[in-house]
Amino acid sequence: MSFDEIRGQERAIKILRQTMANNHLAQAYLFHGPDGVGKKKTAIAFAKALNCHTHSEDACGHCLSCRKISEGIHPDVTLLQQEKGEIKIGAIRDIINGMIYRPLEARKRVVIIDEADKCNLSASNAFLKTLEEPPVETVIILVSSNPDLLPQTVLSRCRRVSFRNIPVRIITEILVEKNGLAPSAAENAAYLADGSIGKAIALASTDVQQVRGDILEGLAGKEGAPGILFDLAERYSKDEGLFYDALYWFSTYFRDILILKSGGELALIINKDLHASLSEIGDKISVEGLLDILSFIQSIYKGQERNMNRQLALDVLGNKIMEAVA
Ligand SMILES: [Zn+2]
Numbered sequence: 001m002s003f004d005e006i007r008g009q010e011r012a013i014k015i016l017r018q019t020m021a022n023n024h025l026a027q028a029y030l031f032h033g034p035d036g037v038g039k040k041k042t043a044i045a046f047a048k049a050l051n052c053h054t055h056s057e058d059a060c061g062h063c064l065s066c067r068k069i070s071e072g073i074h075p076d077v078t079l080l081q082q083e084k085g086e087i088k089i090g091a092i093r094d095i096i097n098g099m100i101y102r103p104l105e106a107r108k109r110v111v112i113i114d115e116a117d118k119c120n121l122s123a124s125n126a127f128l129k130t131l132e133e134p135p136v137e138t139v140i141i142l143v144s145s146n147p148d149l150l151p152q153t154v155l156s157r158c159r160r161v162s163f164r165n166i167p168v169r170i171i172t173e174i175l176v177e178k179n180g181l182a183p184s185a186a187e188n189a190a191y192l193a194d195g196s197i198g199k200a201i202a203l204a205s206t207d208v209q210q211v212r213g214d215i216l217e218g219l220a221g222k223e224g225a226p227g228i229l230f231d232l233a234e235r236y237s238k239d240e241g242l243f244y245d246a247l248y249w250f251s252t253y254f255r256d257i258l259i260l261k262s263g264g265e266l267a268l269i270i271n272k273d274l275h276a277s278l279s280e281i282g283d284k285i286s287v288e289g290l291l292d293i294l295s296f297i298q299s300i301y302k303g304q305e306r307n308m309n310r311q312l313a314l315d316v317l318g319n320k321i322m323e324a325v326a
Contacts, residue, residue: 002049006042020057032145047108076103078112095111109138110139164195211236211242238310256274257279260278296316
């Protein structure tokens with residue numbers, strides 16, 4: 001992956017190219033922005049560009065340095081990732097100890113800390129010392145979608161580079177070109193993904209489409225509806241991930257129905273591909289009922305229904321839906 005191959009982050013990449021061209025490299029960077037928009041990919045491309053044997057300000061992808069970085073075997077380029085939700089002090093210490101020496105092969109040693117906000121307190125403190133007295137020929141890149149969780153003392157020592165949501169048009173193109181999706185499916189996943197390629201790819205998966213389909217069937221079903229809804233409750237309460245996936249889709253469906261019912265524009269709805277079915281469901285359901293359902297879903301998200309287990313929460317939701325449907 002070189003800068004040229006990263007889509008939708010032209011602004012961030014322009015800044016990085018300029019710092020290389022002007023020889024104004026910072027010793028530490030913070031790449032921040034939403035999940036799944038290419039921050040880590042850009043950090044790796046930056047490491048390559050800083051060390052490429054043939055190109056300046058970008059990576060050729062073919063020289064020994066570029067290939068070693070691609071394969072994760074370059075001795076001077078380290079990518080640190082969280083383990084079990086945490087970056088521990090041991091991992092940070094290993095990196096700091098390695099920084100005593102000059103780089104073995106690279107012009108610039110590059111240390112990328114992905115999800116840097118997952119550093120525990122002692123790891124952050126150890127790391128802060130390194131940022132205060134940065135080693136020679138080293139560029140540190142912190143990658144984070146939650147930079148507010150990083151200590152201010154760490155943030156103040158990093159040059160910030162912000163990454164933005166990727167436009168629907170570009171996500172659609174990527175899903176068609178790289179993931180082989182049909183254009184209509186790609187466009188729909190792109191709309192749902194809220195600017196994140198990572199999310200779009202996950203949304204296009206068959207599992208997620210299955211959840212969406214099941215729920216819609218439960219809502220649209222005529223005589224079988226109560227049965228299907230309680231069936232879903234049983235299935236989706238067993239697994240926390242599935243439970244929140246299901247809850248998410250329920251909430252987008254009811255939000256969309258509310259918009260359609262109040263004459264809102266089609267452009268505002270999330271599930272554009274299903275607008276005909278959602279309109280039909282909307283005809284059978286009252287605005288009051290919709291608001292009640294949406295506020296119940298909100299309260300589950302906010303953890304206000306702690307006395308309910310997942311199965312009970314979905315059963316109550318099913319009951320509310322049955323009551324709301326005339
Ligand atoms: Zn190269």
